[in-house]
Each structure stands twice: as structure tokens, then as C-alpha cells.
Amino acid sequence: MGMSGVLADIFALERQEEDRFTIRPVPSQMERTFGGQIAAQSLRAAQLTVAPGRPVHSLHASFLRTGQPTKPLDLAVRRVRDGRGFSTRHVTASHGDRTIFELTASFHVPEDGEEWQPTGGLDVPGPEELTSYELPAWFGGVPNFDVRPAGPLLLDELFPLRHPFWFRYRDPIEDASLHPCVMAYISDLAVVDSSRAPGSTVSYSTAVSLDHAVWFHRPARADEWLLYSMESVTNHGSRGMARGTMHTLDGTLVASVAQETLIRPAG
Template sequence: MPDETSEEMPDARAAAAQMFALEPLDGDAFVIAPDGHGRERLFGGQVAAQSLRAACLTIEPGRPPHSLHAYFIRPGMPGEPLRLDVDRTRDGRAFSTRHVTASQGGKPIFEMVASFHDPEPGYDWPPPEPPRVPGPEGLPRPGVLRLMRHPRMFDIRLVRRPPADRFPLPHPFWIRASQRLDDDPGLHACLITYLSDMAVVSSARAPGSPRDLAQAVTLDHAVWFHRPARVDEWLLYSVDPVTNHGARGLARGSLHTADGVLVASIAQEALLRPATPQG
């Protein structure tokens, strides 16, 4: 497996600034110019992260996101501008709700509802620590990152080797931004949203099922931000299949700090259409 240890790591600050370069329009609307990343379609995590960023820009500072729920409606085209329309659904004493529609060519491609919560005192119960895995230092970086459809702003270390000549990253893996980022909780939540879509569709397959599929795409995606976390510090991302029925599969994931603290939970339903046998 190729190791990128000798390669220069990408500039995470510049990549994040480019990704979140939202140009305001009239009202709570924003547009993002084509960034040149992607192959046949936009990376879903990028659209989700940009949509959450647009919602954050309509929220008073100090009220971070605590959850989001989203549906992928149409594939996004990397060569077209992306418009983000934010609806201020509610602003309460402790919570705010935003509805974001991402569209291209006048057609919606993505819908998100995000909720924001003022920090409050309360119980802090930690669940059991994740399974013991080797720490990130000394683990290899995956050479397959060159094939990914989004900016290479992350340092990734593999706990398990991927199957030969296979692109999907095997869970669990360690991940962090390749450079120290600003102390903006909203920015870190948006980048956690971005990485939360990495290799989840492939992890939603039933164990032992064929890897070759006629279609494998995300249908809906949810993230819960349990505790403040920095994406420029090591996070262990683990995703496992929950159930498969018909052409749909559900995967559930978690993000832990290097100290074993659970900071986010992820759930995603994927469309997994089996390949039709030849002849």
C-alpha cells in the first residue's frame, strides 16, 4: 500500500477558506462558485458542510449546532455554482432551527434541517470507550486519497489495510486537519460534517455482500454533535452496518477523541442496488 509520508501535506487553512467562501445574496441566501473538485458529482459531505456553514452565518455567535438531518435529492455537479437558501425556522431562548436548501440550475439537490443550542450546565455521562486500536502515530497514510472527490485537507491514518486495489477507506481510521485551524466552533462542526460522509456508503453494505453494485449513493444523513471538538486534533472515526433490506442499508458511526471521548454520532441510509448478472 502506498504511503504518502514523504509528500507535503496540503494547506488545510486555504482549503477550508475556499470551501466556505460563501458569497451573500439578497436575504439569507448564498452562492458558492465552482471549486474544480470532484469527478462526476460533488462529494456529499462537502454540500452538507457548506449548507451547515450557511446556517451558521444566520445564527448569533455562541450558539453552536448540536444536530443536523439531511436528504440528498439529486447529484451535485462540480462544475456548477451552488446556491444555498436558509430559512430561519425558529429562534428561541436556548435553541434555533434552520432549514437549508442547496440547489443548482434552479433545482434542489440537498435539504437540511439543523438545530443550534446554547451551552447549558448538566450531567456529563461518558459511554464506554471505543475498542482499543493503535494510536495514529506510526500508522500509514492511504495512497488512495489521490482518488477522492474532494480537497485533500486531512491527514488520515489507517488502522486496517484496505482490500487490494480498492478505493474505499476501511473503518475505523484516524483523521485530523493537516494544519491548525481557527478557534471557531462552527468551523470545526462544519468540517466534522464534511468528514462524516467519508466511506460511509461502503460501510452500509451487509457483511459478506458483493462489493460490485449497480448503484451506491447516500439517501439521508444525520449528525449529532455531543461535545465540542476540534477537527485539527486526532479523531477516531468508526462506522458499522446496522441493517440491510431491499436496496437500502443503514450505517451508524461515531467520532472519538484520542482520549476516548465520544464527540459525535453519525447515521446514514444508503441506496445499494445490486449489479444485474450478465446475460
């Protein structure tokens, strides 16, 4: 698989039935399970029920309840559709009988078609010009990501990382189907803060992900540099919206991401 340590444990799905999986608790100092981890695990479960040669092209997910890092995660896959060109899967993630997350993923047989994306380079320094940022130990102890912020950190905050940033998994990932899972994992990183109004100094009593979507436009490797950039779209009624992209070093657009968040002001 080409993974070691905590990330290998995250993707260690144990098949209980043909379309049901369990993942043992992964040691963590976090009070709640990182949302990107649950999304990545749910996508992996969906992949394991789809015929080879059908890579994922989109996922749409809802965060329903807080995940508990100390409890096993049960993943139930429903085979919604298998057509000539597309397969659809619905995944329910739960702790026992308590549903915490739902995901719908769509898979597409590769086809030939018109090739286009917006022109223009990446207006940030390259990763070799930047310094690595070590994710806090309480974040989950995932040591093999190299994350390099393209802008300043907010050092007076508990989680100072902000978009945009470069990332890659340091070890080679041999299984091609795992690259979108790792991208899904990172896709929830520092997104809630990105949904805040630019320049906002409001303190929040609640700041969590509500729903999340990723579109995988082109094949990409998560063990090679990807630039992840998210920015706020709107804020209203204690909800925020962030939208962004992932690009390769040469500027190829490989994924788009959108997330709605719950950001309740304190007081």
C-alpha cells in the same frame, strides 16, 4: 480562518442576500460533488444566520439529486425558529432551480447538565502507530487531511479506505464554528461501503447516500485526532443503514453519525 487551498474554497460562501449564499465551483475530478462537501457547506450557511454562542448540536439531511462540481451552488436558509435555548434552520441547496440537497440544523445555547458516556477504551491502534492514507486525486484534491486507517485497505477497489480511521486537518483552524463543519465534511467519507452487510461480495450498480444525520455531543477540534468508526446496521430492499461515532484520542465521544444508503445490486 486557518484553512488554505481547496478546503478554504469550499467554505468561501458569498452572501447574496441576508439568508442566501452562493459558492463558486470548486475544481474537482469527481463526476459528482462529494456529499460531505454539500453537507458542510449547508451547515456553514445555517451557522451564518444564527446568533453567536449557539453551537450546532445536530443536523439531518437528505441527498435528493446528484451535485455537479462544475456548477455554482446556491444555498437558501429558512429561519424556522429562534427560542431562548434553541435555534433551527432549514437549508436548501440547489443548482439554479434544481434542488439537490436539504438540511435541517439545530443550535443550542450551552447549558450545565449531567455528564455521562459509555465506558471502555478505543480498541484500535493510535494514529502515531499507523500510516497516512492519501485520498485519491479524483476524490477532490483536498490535501490537508491526515487520514490513518486502523485496518487494512482493500487495494483491489477504486476507493479502498474502510472504517475505522483516524483523521485530522493538518493546519490549525482558528474559527471554532468551523470545526463541526469540517467534521460534517468527513462524516460522509467511506460511509456507503460501511452500510454493506459484513463480508458482502455483491457488486452494486448504484451505491449512494440517501439521508444523513450527525449529532454533535461535545465540542471537538477537527485539527486534532478524531477516530471515526461506522458499521452496518441492516440491509433490505436495496437500502443499507450505517451507524457510528467519532471519539477523541482520550476516548471522549464527541459525535454520532447515521446514514441510510441506496445500494442496488448489479444485474
